Amino acid sequence: xxxxxxxxxxxxxxxxxxxxxxxxxxxxxxxxxxxxxxxxxxxxxxxxxxxxxxxxxxxxxxxxxxxxxxxxxxxxxxxxxxxxxxxxxxxxxxxxxxxxxxxxxxxxxxxxxxxxxxxxxxxxxxxxxxxxxxxxxxxxxxxxxxxxxxxxxxxxxxxxxxxxxxxxxxxxxxxxxxxxxxxxxxxxxxxxxxxxxxxxxxxxxxxxxxxxxxxxxxxxxxxxxxxxxxxxxxxxxxxxxxxxxxxxxxxxxxxxxxxxxxxxxxxxxxxxxxxxxxxxxx
Amino acid sequence: xxxxxxxxxxxxxxxxxxxxxxxxxxxxxxxxxxxxxxxxxxxxxxxxxxxxxxxxxxxxxxxxxxxxxxxxxxxxxxxxxxxxxxxxxxxxxxxxxxxxxxxxxxxxxxxxxxxxxxxxxxxxxxxxxxxxxxxxxxxxxxxxxxxxxxxxxxxxxxxxxxxxxxxxxxxxxxxxxxxxxxxxxxxxxxxxxxxxxxxxxxxxxxxxxxxxxxxxxxxxxxxxxxxxxxxxxxxxxxxxxxxxxxxxxxxxxxxxxxxxxxxxxxxxxxxxxxxxxxxxxxxxxxxxxxxxxxxxxxxxxxxxxxxxxxxxxxxxxxxxxxxxxxxxxxxxxxxxxxxxxxxxxxxxxxxxxxxxxxxxxxxxxxxxxxxxxxxxxxxxxxxxxxxxxxxxxxxxxxxxxxxxxxxxxxxxxxxxxxxxxxxxxxxxxxxxxxxxxxxxxxxxxxxxxxxxxxxxxxxxxxxxxxxxxxxxxxxxxxxxxxxxxxxxxxxxxxxxxxxxxxxxxxxxxxxxxxxxxxxxxxxxxxxxx
Numbered sequence: 001x002x003x004x005x006x007x008x009x010x011x012x013x014x015x016x017x018x019x020x021x022x023x024x025x026x027x028x029x030x031x032x033x034x035x036x037x038x039x040x041x042x043x044x045x046x047x048x049x050x051x052x053x054x055x056x057x058x059x060x061x062x063x064x065x066x067x068x069x070x071x072x073x074x075x076x077x078x079x080x081x082x083x084x085x086x087x088x089x090x091x092x093x094x095x096x097x098x099x100x101x102x103x104x105x106x107x108x109x110x111x112x113x114x115x116x117x118x119x120x121x122x123x124x125x126x127x128x129x130x131x132x133x134x135x136x137x138x139x140x141x142x143x144x145x146x147x148x149x150x151x152x153x154x155x156x157x158x159x160x161x162x163x164x165x166x167x168x169x170x171x172x173x174x175x176x177x178x179x180x181x182x183x184x185x186x187x188x189x190x191x192x193x194x195x196x197x198x199x200x201x202x203x204x205x206x207x208x209x210x211x212x213x214x215x216x217x218x219x220x221x222x223x224x225x226x227x228x229x230x231x232x233x234x235x236x237x238x239x240x241x242x243x244x245x246x247x248x249x250x251x252x253x254x255x256x257x258x259x260x261x262x263x264x265x266x267x268x269x270x271x272x273x274x275x276x277x278x279x280x281x282x
Numbered sequence: 283x284x285x286x287x288x289x290x291x292x293x294x295x296x297x298x299x300x301x302x303x304x305x306x307x308x309x310x311x312x313x314x315x316x317x318x319x320x321x322x323x324x325x326x327x328x329x330x331x332x333x334x335x336x337x338x339x340x341x342x343x344x345x346x347x348x349x350x351x352x353x354x355x356x357x358x359x360x361x362x363x364x365x366x367x368x369x370x371x372x373x374x375x376x377x378x379x380x381x382x383x384x385x386x387x388x389x390x391x392x393x394x395x396x397x398x399x400x401x402x403x404x405x406x407x408x409x410x411x412x413x414x415x416x417x418x419x420x421x422x423x424x425x426x427x428x429x430x431x432x433x434x435x436x437x438x439x440x441x442x443x444x445x446x447x448x449x450x451x452x453x454x455x456x457x458x459x460x461x462x463x464x465x466x467x468x469x470x471x472x473x474x475x476x477x478x479x480x481x482x483x484x485x486x487x488x489x490x491x492x493x494x495x496x497x498x499x500x501x502x503x504x505x506x507x508x509x510x511x512x513x514x515x516x517x518x519x520x521x522x523x524x525x526x527x528x529x530x531x532x533x534x535x536x537x538x539x540x541x542x543x544x545x546x547x548x549x550x551x552x553x554x555x556x557x558x559x560x561x562x563x564x565x566x567x568x569x570x571x572x573x574x575x576x577x578x579x580x581x582x583x584x585x586x587x588x589x590x591x592x593x594x595x596x597x598x599x600x601x602x603x604x605x606x607x608x609x610x611x612x613x614x615x616x617x618x619x620x621x622x623x624x625x626x627x628x629x630x631x632x633x634x635x636x637x638x639x640x641x642x643x644x645x646x647x648x649x650x651x652x653x654x655x656x657x658x659x660x661x662x663x664x665x666x667x668x669x670x671x672x673x674x675x676x677x678x679x680x681x682x683x684x685x686x687x688x689x690x691x692x693x694x695x696x697x698x699x700x701x702x703x704x705x706x707x708x709x710x711x712x713x714x715x716x717x718x719x720x721x722x723x724x725x726x727x728x729x730x731x732x733x734x735x736x737x738x739x740x741x742x743x744x745x746x747x748x749x750x751x752x753x754x755x756x757x758x759x760x761x762x763x764x765x766x767x768x769x770x771x772x773x774x775x776x777x778x779x780x781x782x783x784x785x786x787x788x789x790x791x792x793x794x795x796x797x798x799x800x801x802x803x804x805x806x807x808x809x810x811x
Contacts, residue, residue: 100646114637136561
């Protein structure tokens with residue numbers, strides 16, 4: 001048996017969190033609140049004592065370069081990854097002390113995870129809706145409406161395994177919306193999605209926030225975040241380095257992109273070097 | 283360029299060893315030494331066949347043919363076992379097809395599997411090289427046999443690579459896997475035929491007389507033809523072998539050129555799903571169980587990865603007792619199939635890879651978690667019950683063994699329910715990742731988790747046997763004291779099984795809720811393979 005064969009399930013206890021009901025009371029009005037959220041992999045911190053407040057009804061963008069810790073943070077928020085420390089309050093419920101109540105209040109669209117591939121889109125929605133305890137006829141009506149709005153009618157009874165990337169994002173979004181959650185947590189929802197599907201997804205998300213829902217979504221496409229979000233948090237090296245209303249974070253910079261480059265300390269490609277590039281005679 | 287391919291393959295072959303340290307490395311080396319000692323034993327056994335030339339020729343002729351078929355079919359069943367021979371990985375490199383082909387041939391000859399084949403073939407060469415003067419010819423023939431195996435195998439796998447890149451193609455590979463299993467069962471049934479003591483020897487000779495005209499058969503018979511001065515026949519054998527090698531090389535080059543310049547169709551979809559009319563709702567244990575079992579029932583037939591094992595074990599459960607037990611008592615041999623039926627409830631959380639996140643979001647309390655466990659369990663228990671009933675009925679009728687039926691039913695149901703219970707609990711206690719690329723029906727674990735997979739598999743067999751013990755005790759009494767005790771087995775087996783399942787479902791649900799994120803991390807590794 002190799003070392004990786006050793007039981008990784010030994011750490012069964014929930015991490016101890018500071019505070020109790022006081023914290024939940026103190027974040028009333030916030031759809032999502034993170035306090036001291038921390039996660040390390042092999043001793044290297046991926047998310048480092050993150051504090052964040054997401055106001056109810058906001059369209060909140062979590063931006064950062066690849067490896068900044070966005071997906072790790074969202075995984076801990078959605079209950080897919082156990083934090084080393086810290087607390088996550090979603091719609092007034094602590095995710096790690098009352099996961100059942102918290103997960104009933106959230107809709108999730110993760111990035112790069114599989115679905116139940118051998119079910120068709122309608123079957124997937126029907127299954128997940130009924131598993132959440134929603135009556136079959138209600139699930140059926142909502143699923144049909146979501147499929148129409150998300151332009152998935154043409155897929156018919158095609159298996160999810162045969163869906164394109166855009167279709168997969170849309171059916172996952174439909175599954176996330178099916179139980180009408182208070183908060184939507186979306187990890188790179190428009191990554192590798194065609195423009196038509198992207199427009200449809202954006203419209204649905206707008207309608208959702210107009211109805212009072214809160215959207216938290218991660219992205220590394222600044223123009224997208226600037227065009228969609230009311231609030232934004234910039235993440236780098238596992239920490240939140242700026243957060244607030246979009247205009248506030250952007251400050252005096254010409255665009256969010258420029259502000260982001262300044263905040264994360266990145267610079268454009270320097271002059272000089274690469275003189276050989278483009279000179280190949282082969 | 284050949285050197286580059288050879289060094290690339292050598293690094294890949296030795297990477298596992300280089301990546302390990304200490305005791306793990308020591309065990310790996312010990313394992314390899316044991317394997318090579320075992321191979322040495324086979325080689326020695328083959329080489330000693332030179333004392334029995336009448337036996338050596340038909341046996342090695344058949345062996346050569348089986349070896350070639352094995353080489354050709356293995357990549358179809360388990361495509362991707364050797365990434366250095368997947369042409370798609372070289373498509374963007376500025377290489378001429380001829381250079382690539384020679385490089386790939388070199389890669390194919392380096393590795394544990396080809397070396398093992400070389401060692402065994404050396405033993406065959408010694409057996410065929412009678413007298414010693416024709417040994418060089420026998421060695422040449424053995425080398426040509428290895429080349430033929432490699433070239434034909436690569437030609438077939440390259441031709442199939444486009445097909446195997448699509449999900450539908452891989453589903454087809456699973457069907458081929460089932461076919462091979464059925465052929466194997468048929469083969470075992472034929473050679474086990476007790477009616478004629480010489481069936482095995484006579485059968486092999488008859489088969490070999492036909493096979494000698496095939497390329498591998500021609501290579502096996504060539505040394506003997508030279509030794510006995512049958513020059514015309516020897517020339518014909520040489521032509522058959524060389525022509526086959528040339529044709530296989532040509533086929534490979536054509537397939538390689540095509541695979542490097544065309545994009546396989548990956549849009550070929552499956553048959554669309556039918557309309558689903560399930561109306562169960564996940565409220566309470568019973569409701570959740572019905573919802574989960576409803577999905578499992580659909581997938582049981584729709585997903586080849588779930589369907590094929592059931593078809594295999596249905597055949598195994600009915601046929602296997604005929605092979606291992608003569609006369610009365612064969613009904614009890616159905617127990618093995620019963621345990622395998624129960625095993626189908628195994629690794630519940632790993633089947634869908636990272637798709638488990640959908641359940642992590644929806645199955646969040648103890649009631650639903652228990653419902654899910656029972657839903658998966660019932661999907662194994664219901665078809666398992668049918669398989670057991672049919673298998674025992676077939677054995678009882680064929681062997682006229684009705685008195686043992688109640689006892690056998692008791693043991694089988696106890697074993698199946700015990701295996702289901704152990705499978706449920708081990709799903710949460712010892713989950714493992716299942717390769718989600720579905721390249722092979724037989725690839726059930728991912729690198730680094732083979733130990734977990736083996737432990738979980740053995741654990742559920744042990745669980746099945748343990749729960750069947752009360753029924754087994756009653757069976758012993760029925761066989762030694764009074765057949766009426768068999769009826770007690772019929773009560774004890776299912777009773778112990780149901781109790782085990784109720785307890786296991788509670789323990790599994792608790793363990794799942796405590797460890798769901800860790801289970802998710804373990805099983806998500808299947809996405810990468």
